[in-house]
Amino acid sequence: MTAVAGVDIGGTKISAGLVGRDGTLGRTVTVPTPAAEGPGAVLAAAADAVRRLDGPVAAVGVGSAGVVDPVAGVIVSATDALPGWAGTDLRGGLRELLGVPVAVENDVHAHALGEAWTGAAAGERTVLLVAVGTGIGGSLLAGGAVHHGARNVAGHVGHLAAPAAAGRPCTCGGAGHVEAVASGPALLAAYRRHGGDPSAAGLHTVAELAREGDALAAGILAEGAAALGEVLGGLANVLDPDAVLIGGGVSACGDVWWRPLRAAFAAALLPPLRPLGLTAARLGPSAAVIGAARLGWAELGERPDEVNAPSLSGGSAVSR
Numbered sequence: 001m002t003a004v005a006g007v008d009i010g011g012t013k014i015s016a017g018l019v020g021r022d023g024t025l026g027r028t029v030t031v032p033t034p035a036a037e038g039p040g041a042v043l044a045a046a047a048d049a050v051r052r053l054d055g056p057v058a059a060v061g062v063g064s065a066g067v068v069d070p071v072a073g074v075i076v077s078a079t080d081a082l083p084g085w086a087g088t089d090l091r092g093g094l095r096e097l098l099g100v101p102v103a104v105e106n107d108v109h110a111h112a113l114g115e116a117w118t119g120a121a122a123g124e125r126t127v128l129l130v131a132v133g134t135g136i137g138g139s140l141l142a143g144g145a146v147h148h149g150a151r152n153v154a155g156h157v158g159h160l161a162a163p164a165a166a167g168r169p170c171t172c173g174g175a176g177h178v179e180a181v182a183s184g185p186a187l188l189a190a191y192r193r194h195g196g197d198p199s200a201a202g203l204h205t206v207a208e209l210a211r212e213g214d215a216l217a218a219g220i221l222a223e224g225a226a227a228l229g230e231v232l233g234g235l236a237n238v239l240d241p242d243a244v245l246i247g248g249g250v251s252a253c254g255d256v257w258w259r260p261l262r263a264a265f266a267a268a269l270l271p272p273l274r275p276l277g278l279t280a281a282r283l284g285p286s287a288a289v290i291g292a293a294r295l296g297w298a299e300l301g302e303r304p305d306e307v308n309a310p311s312l313s314g315g316s317a318v319s320r
Contacts, residue, residue: 004300005050005057006293008107008285009042009064011035011081015285016049018057019293021302023118025286027053035081039088047097059101061296063110063288064090069152073104076152103295107288108155109146111281112139114291115245120282124242129281130157130232133248135171136179140239157235158183164227182228184250191220207253218256225261229278232261233268236276247281 003018003026014033018026029052034041050060066078066085073091095102105113112121112129121127127141136158140147147154158179159172168180180186184203191206192198196216200206210217236244244265250257262278269276283290 002056002058004293004296005053005055005060006110006289006291006296007046007050007060007062008110008288008292009033009046009062010107011065011079014042014046014049015289016046016053017286017289017293018053018055019290019297021297023290023294025290027055028286028289029053033082035083035085039082039084039093042082042085043088043090043093043097047094050098057098057100059103059296059300060094060098061103061105061110061292061294061299062090062094063105063107063292065107067153068104068106068109070103070105070146070148073102101296101299103292103299105146105292105295106139106152106155108137109139109148110288110291110295111247111283112141112245112287112291113146113294114283114287114289115247115281116141116144116291117294118283118290119287120245120279121243126239126241127243127245128232128235128239128241129245129247130228131248131281132182132228132246132250133184136183136228136248140241157231160231160235162227162231164223164230178227178231182224182250187220187224187250190224191217194220196220203250203253207256210256211254221253221257222260225257225259226264229261229264229266230268232278233265236265236273237268237270240273241276243279244276245279245281247284247287251280 006019008015015030017028029049031049067076069076075085075088078085090104091102115121116127125144130138138155138157159177161176162178165176165181169175170177170180188203206217
């Protein structure tokens with residue numbers, strides 16, 4: 001049976017999976033990202049992961065870290081997690097290696113497309129997905145299609161201003177952005193800065209301490225979650241989405257994080273939007289693979305599960 005391969009390229013790993021017309025995920029392969037070896041090695045590793053799926057692949061859809069031009073199929077900019085990745089012809093490189101049509105997208109946008117196809121936002125037309133992890137990324141699906149913006153940088157939710165972050169430096173070089181107080185590294189740093197256990201191995205340890213009644217750990221998580229919730233409430237007032245989904249590693253902190261997040265979000269909403277809640281993303285690490293594969297199916301002219309699937313016309317890059 002013909003399938004499309006979805007590929008998720010991140011700074012530490014590359015995941016590939018076979019995805020059917022109904023969004024069902026079949027065999028998957030995960031390999032380390034050879035980031036230090038340069039873009040050519042990353043492309044070769046992605047192509048090898050697809051080959052290892054051992055299935056007939058009619059097309060490939062890719063979700064990649066970095067700012068992606070989905071029409072040209074090129075990486076516009078990227079962080080040091082993928083050295084030299086900016087400027088890479090992702091579409092052309094993979095097509096040459098695999099000999100099939102290739103569609104490309106940013107990984108967070110691919111995540112949103114997956115959740116809107118078979119995940120927590122299936123059937124919704126306007127979806128805001130926010131991934132809270134090492135950074136805070138986002139994606140808006142408007143009318144079922146990714147909103148890329150004029151320069152393909154739409155979705156950088158973490159770089160919205162937040163009162164709680166006033167004066168705090170951000171990874172982008174600016175200051176006062178919500179990522180500086182609500183991302184995973186920011187929460188862990190705040191816990192340590194305020195006298196927390198220096199042996200805490202990571203944010204999961206802080207969350208566990210909070211669940212066990214550690215007031216400092218709980219307070220740090222609540223502060224960051226409330227700052228993010230306030231920002232997201234304001235964003236919802238502007239966008240009026242059908243659904244707001246939250247994913248990423250920080251969302252695994254549990255109720256000690258979700259409660260203040262939801263309370264701050266609700267308090268910031270305009271009255272007509274108050275029925276709107278925050279929904280946990282459902283597909284986990286598979287979301288970007290499934291969403292990327294949806295692009296591949298669309299580029300083959302397929303529109304599987306038309307009721308649930310987003311309209312993707314005109315948004316992705318393909319090479320035949």
